[in-house]
Amino acid sequence: MLRYTLMRLGIFVGCLVVVWGLVYSGIAPRGLGDSNGLWVILLALVISAPISFVVLRKERDRASVQIVGKVDRMKANLDANRTQEDSADDAVRAQSQTP
Known part of the structure; x- marks a missing residue:
């Protein structure tokens, strides 16, 4: 499980670096006002999700x-x-009912 999480995080970081480079170079649009950082993160999430879904299929199944x-x-x-508790409870009840 940790391996899958780390692999998914790696894909996200890779997408984050690529998107940041595209935005910094002007190929991808910048966010509105001061939202550039949030824009880059959201765009990286949107791009990394389908990549992770396809690339990590075997690891996700594992x-x-x-x-x-x-x-x-x-x-x-x-x-x-539960079976042990029922057995113990039945034994106590049977013992208390015998005269």
């Missing part, structure tokens, strides 16, 4: 499999704990 595995293990642990 991260998804890891997350599903962790969720399944947590569910299994919760079910096991």
